[in-house]
Amino acid sequence: MNLPDSIKGYIEFREYGGIGVQKTDSIPISNGKCIFKYTYRENPTCLSMNIFQSGKSAKAQAIIVKNPYDIADMGNIILDNNHAVIHFVPNIVTHYICTYNNIKGSGDGRLEITLPDSIHGLVYQWKLNLYNYQMNPVDSARIVNGKCIFQYNTSNILEDPLSFYVDKTHFLIIPDKIKAASSWNNLLKNNISIKANAIPKTSCVGIVGVVTGSPETDVNMQLVSKISGCRDQQGYITKDFIQKHRDSKLLFKTVSADKNSYLSVDDLKASLNLFSENLRQSPKGKELMNYIKEREEYDKYGVSRKFSYFDVNGKRYNLNDCLNGKQLCVVVFWASWCGPCLQEIPLLKEFYKEYKDRISMVSLSTDTNYKSWANKLKQDPVEWLSLSGLPKDQNKVKNDFGANSIPCFMVLDDKGKIIASQYILKGNQSRYLSLEDIKEIINQKIPR
Numbered sequence: 001m002n003l004p005d006s007i008k009g010y011i012e013f014r015e016y017g018g019i020g021v022q023k024t025d026s027i028p029i030s031n032g033k034c035i036f037k038y039t040y041r042e043n044p045t046c047l048s049m050n051i052f053q054s055g056k057s058a059k060a061q062a063i064i065v066k067n068p069y070d071i072a073d074m075g076n077i078i079l080d081n082n083h084a085v086i087h088f089v090p091n092i093v094t095h096y097i098c099t100y101n102n103i104k105g106s107g108d109g110r111l112e113i114t115l116p117d118s119i120h121g122l123v124y125q126w127k128l129n130l131y132n133y134q135m136n137p138v139d140s141a142r143i144v145n146g147k148c149i150f151q152y153n154t155s156n157i158l159e160d161p162l163s164f165y166v167d168k169t170h171f172l173i174i175p176d177k178i179k180a181a182s183s184w185n186n187l188l189k190n191n192i193s194i195k196a197n198a199i200p201k202t203s204c205v206g207i208v209g210v211v212t213g214s215p216e217t218d219v220n221m222q223l224v225s226k227i228s229g230c231r232d233q234q235g236y237i238t239k240d241f242i243q244k245h246r247d248s249k250l251l252f253k254t255v256s257a258d259k260n261s262y263l264s265v266d267d268l269k270a271s272l273n274l275f276s277e278n279l280r281q282s283p284k285g286k287e288l289m290n291y292i293k294e295r296e297e298y299d300k301y302g303v304s305r306k307f308s309y310f311d312v313n314g315k316r317y318n319l320n321d322c323l324n325g326k327q328l329c330v331v332v333f334w335a336s337w338c339g340p341c342l343q344e345i346p347l348l349k350e351f352y353k354e355y356k357d358r359i360s361m362v363s364l365s366t367d368t369n370y371k372s373w374a375n376k377l378k379q380d381p382v383e384w385l386s387l388s389g390l391p392k393d394q395n396k397v398k399n400d401f402g403a404n405s406i407p408c409f410m411v412l413d414d415k416g417k418i419i420a421s422q423y424i425l426k427g428n429q430s431r432y433l434s435l436e437d438i439k440e441i442i443n444q445k446i447p448r
Contacts, residue, residue, distance in 0.1 A: 001034045001063075001086040001209070007051060011036075011063070014048045026052075048076075064208045065217075069225035077217045078250055084214030111150040113196045115143055115166070123148045123166050137227070219248045236267070242274040252279045256288050260402075260421045265295040302416025306400045309364060309387035312374045317362075319416050322385055326360040327446055328419065330438055331410040333403040335366045336376035341407040345380060351435055352384055358446045362387060366403055368394040409433045411441055419445070 001011070010028045013036050027034050029051075049063035065086065067075035077084060113123060125139040141148040143166075211217045222228040222241070230241040237255060245251050252275055255268075262268040269292050272280065279285050297305075307319040323329050332348060334341035352361055365388040367373035377386055389396025397403055401410065403422065410433070411420040420433050420441055 003032050009052050012050050066210050067221045069222045069228040075221045078220045080216035085212050086209040113148050115198045216250045219245050247276045304416035322362045324360050327414050328359045329412045330361045332363040333406045333408050336372045364397045366397050
């Protein structure tokens with residue numbers, strides 16, 4: 001790490017993995033440099049850094065890694081077996097305090113931002129998507145003679161809050177009054193003219209640096225970026241990106257983690273085949289191949305072959321018994337000890353009451369204790385079937401469906417094929433399949 005000569009003292013490194021802080025180390029700064037040695041493991045880990053300057057009692061100053069593939073987001077350095085260097089970049093993240101004057105008038109709105117002479121390029125206007133809290137670019141204006149101007153028409157006023165950024169290097173516009181923090185959008189909606197004077201704020205949140213020489217860090221920066229283009233419109237990592245980084249363990253791990261969100265097993269298989277032979281033959285690669293094999297079995301035969309479970313009285317049910325002549329079956333994975341599962345039961349009862357004329361539903365318990373499962377059903381009975389592998393096979397549901405995180409859902413058609421898995425892609429994020437998602441599926445497949 002290369003640091004300014006003015007920085008003295010030592011740097012504390014904290015290495016993070018899947019189980020929290022795995023290692024803490026501190027190294028003195030010598031001649032503006034600090035070197036930290038590490039060994040890369042199969043599961044990539046992240047590194048955080050703080051500077052403790054000699055002779056100062058102030059709080060530690062964070063070292064912030066700049067994400068070159070995003071406008072404002074910061075990134076993480078990923079530990080790989082390469083010689084990574086962090087270069088200090090002065091003022092790469094500068095906050096601008098904006099004072100503005102409201103000039104009331106008639107007609108369409110206008111925002112004029114005055115910037116320091118040293119700032120050039122484009123100013124991007126972004127809006128916040130309140131559904132997924134993602135920032136999306138909607139407009140841009142070039143800086144000419146220290147000014148940029150946005151025009152607004154009454155017919156296309158944005159309803160969501162707006163933010164403004166200068167190119168990919170500067171974070172821009174923080175209103176100078178707390179009560180004005182959310183008023184940018186309101187002012188624009190009123191179609192008045194606004195003049196904003198951007199004044200650089202000298203204090204920075206930390207020492208900012210750009211990482212070079214670490215391929216895995218570069219991959220990670222692009223994966224978390226909103227504008228890098230490494231994902232397609234459905235949120236899947238593109239084939240071109242995988243081909244370009246076919247040796248990346250982090251990318252391979254990401255594709256593996258998203259495996260349940262692939263609606264087509266052929267797409268997942270095609271993505272897997274683009275990775276290097278070493279990754280495909282690794283333990284995680286073989287695990288993913290086994291998963292694909294199971295998915296192909298599901299696609300061909302559905303789950304009807306394995307679907308054989310028991311109610312609390314020991315009566316066995318297959319998939320046709322559960323379908324009861326319906327076209328779709330909603331499968332609910334739960335357990336008697338799972339607090340969120342129990343909180344969800346009232347919602348499930350309302351859902352079933354509304355849709356039971358069109359679908360069937362069955363709860364599959366991952367309980368390992370028969371008495372706990374049976375007692376909970378007795379205390380809070382439901383209208384639909386509630387089954388498990390108990391008492392003979394306490395792990396059958398987990399082994400058959402991989403339902404390790406509960407509560408979660410799955411939707412099956414009348415042939416036992418999976419219509420929707422436990423996860424679903426929305427935008428570029430994979431998340432749990434929700435009841436609202438299932439309602440959409442039902443209304444599309446079986447409209448009233």
